[in-house]
Amino acid sequence: MKKSFLLIVAALFLMSFSVHTVWNNTTAPCNSGIEIGDTAPDFNLKNIDGKMYSFNNIKDANGEDPKGYILVFTCNTCPYAKANENRLIELHNTFSPKGYPVVAIQPNDPAVQSGDSFEAMKANAKEKGFPFLYLFDEGQKVFPQYGATKTPEVYLVDSNKVLRYHGAIDDSPRDESGVEEKFVEEAIKALEKGKQLSTTTTKAVGCGIKTA
Secondary structure (H helix, E strand, O other): OHHHHHHHHHHHHHHHHHHHHHHHHHOOOOOOOOOOOOEOOOOOEEEOOOOEEOOOOOOOOOOOOOOEEEEEEOOOOOHHHHHOHHHHHHHHHHHOOOOOOEEEEEOOOOOOOHHHOHHHHHHHHHHHOOOOEEEEOOOOOOHHHHOOOEEOEEEEEEOOOEEEEEEOOOOOOOOHHHOOOOHHHHHHHHHHHOOOOOOOEOOOOOEEOOOO
């Protein structure tokens, strides 16, 4: 009886180790990242037009320094990311003229997810008509600094590069017609009025970021 019990415990341990290993080989590990009120890490990443962008040279739709940045880690291949592409376009078209451009960052390793290569990013952006920057986190150096684990995952940063909201775009990750709460939109409206945000964090729902 005792021997059987020990064999079961050993089997469960090996199963746990196997799952943990597969997770680490395919998706990003949990990172602490930044919290509300922290300064967002800067970056210098290549856009689909071949130019490099950081906080220092990103402009809004009026060519002005932004009042804030809707940073979103997203990709071509995740069904959740694809379901939110039109919402990102709408957010940018609505709020970039008001000083809050969307800045999309693709964090997946193309060696693991070939559909997220730089060439595929360019093709997808052209097909969908992305009006916003679509940057490639080559070498996957940026997303761990933020603590991102999903696509899509939003970090709303103010003009001082302080994180004000983190999480989902809204409350309906897959079904655009089912949206009842627009978290990012409401956060920006509160910032514009100088009010406290009623919601500063929500759970980002999407695909795990792919790492080698």
